[in-house]
Amino acid sequence: MLDGVCPKCNSTQVYRGASLEGEGLMAGTYTSLVEINAGKTVLVLWVDTFICGACGYLEMHIANRKDLNVLPQAIGWDKIAPLGLPQREPER
Numbered sequence: 199m200l201d202g203v204c205p206k207c208n209s210t211q212v213y214r215g216a217s218l219e220g221e222g223l224m225a226g227t228y229t230s231l232v233e234i235n236a237g238k239t240v241l242v243l244w245v246d247t248f249i250c251g252a253c254g255y256l257e258m259h260i261a262n263r264k265d266l267n268v269l270p271q272a273i274g275w276d277k278i279a280p281l282g283l284p285q286r287e288p289e290r
């Protein structure tokens with residue numbers, strides 16, 4: 199979907215709603231974010247939304263991907279085991 203093609207219907211009518219940081223929001227704009235508590239720091243992950251104008255399929259992606267490396271230390275976020283692989287206790 200990030201490449202402008204809908205993965206469900208192959209339409210190229212894909213629109214992105216970029217999340218806007220902080221102040222200056224006007225009618226028709228929005229802020230979408232996820233706050234991550236990593237113990238000593240709280241990080242904000244900004245969410246871009248992609249919608250297919252043909253079938254309505256929707257995807258959300260973190261805009262600031264460089265900050266995704268905080269997830270292993272994030273409080274309340276557990277890595278889930280892929281299907282078919284043995285479960286392990288989460289490391290704390």
Ligand SMILES: [Zn+2]
Nearest residue numbers: 204207250253
């Ligand atoms: Zn579609």
